[in-house]
Amino acid sequence: xxxxxxxxxxxxxxxxxxxxxxxxxxxxxxxxxxxxxxxxxxxxxxxxxxxxxxxxxxxxxxxxxxxxxxxxxxxxxxxxxxxxxxxxxxxxxxxxxxxxxxxxxxxxxxxxxxxxxxxxxxxxxxxxxxxxxxxxxxxxxxxxx
Numbered sequence: 001x002x003x004x005x006x007x008x009x010x011x012x013x014x015x016x017x018x019x020x021x022x023x024x025x026x027x028x029x030x031x032x033x034x035x036x037x038x039x040x041x042x043x044x045x046x047x048x049x050x051x052x053x054x055x056x057x058x059x060x061x062x063x064x065x066x067x068x069x070x071x072x073x074x075x076x077x078x079x080x081x082x083x084x085x086x087x088x089x090x091x092x093x094x095x096x097x098x099x100x101x102x103x104x105x106x107x108x109x110x111x112x113x114x115x116x117x118x119x120x121x122x123x124x125x126x127x128x129x130x131x132x133x134x135x136x137x138x139x140x141x142x143x144x145x
Contacts, residue, residue: 011035024049040089056085056101059130059139063103066124074120076109082144098137106144118143 008027014020017037025032039048064083071079083105090099105121125131125141 024051024054052087052089052098055098055134056087059101059128059134060085060103062128062130063105063124066128067105067107067121070120070124071107071109071112071117074116076112079109080107082106098134100138100140101134102140102142104142104144114143 009024010027011022011024013022020036022035023032024035033049035048035050040050040052060083063085064081067081067083068079071081083103086102086104088099088101089096103125107117107121121143122141125139131139
């Protein structure tokens with residue numbers, strides 16, 4: 001019936017949560033990165049990644065590819081799509097959660113109409129596989145000028 005692939009990632013944690021350190025790696029070998037509680041919950045921490053950053057990267061990548069595909073299907077050529085994601089991790093009385101992910105997208109292409117671009121970007125936001133996997137999180141969309 002179609003493509004079925006499995007992607008693998010791994011994480012290992014050592015120590016207690018406040019002082020421990022983890023490592024996230026991708027089976028492809030393209031990323032191995034440390035992470036800590038501080039890299040998850042503090043702003044401006046230079047070393048390490050975190051699951052939220054990786055979720056944002058995954059969503060931005062999936063979304064950008066989906067927008068490009070929809071533009072191409074709509075007859076636009078020379079497509080360039082630049083997408084970014086801001087993932088908000090919030091602590092509530094019931095624990096931590098991802099409250100909102102804000103996607104910002106810029107696009108260009110021969111014959112690109114801004115209103116049609118906005119429609120297709122919204123469609124991609126709703127239908128790309130990573131967006132659908134994150135259905136329990138609010139995903140906002142900003143169209144860049």
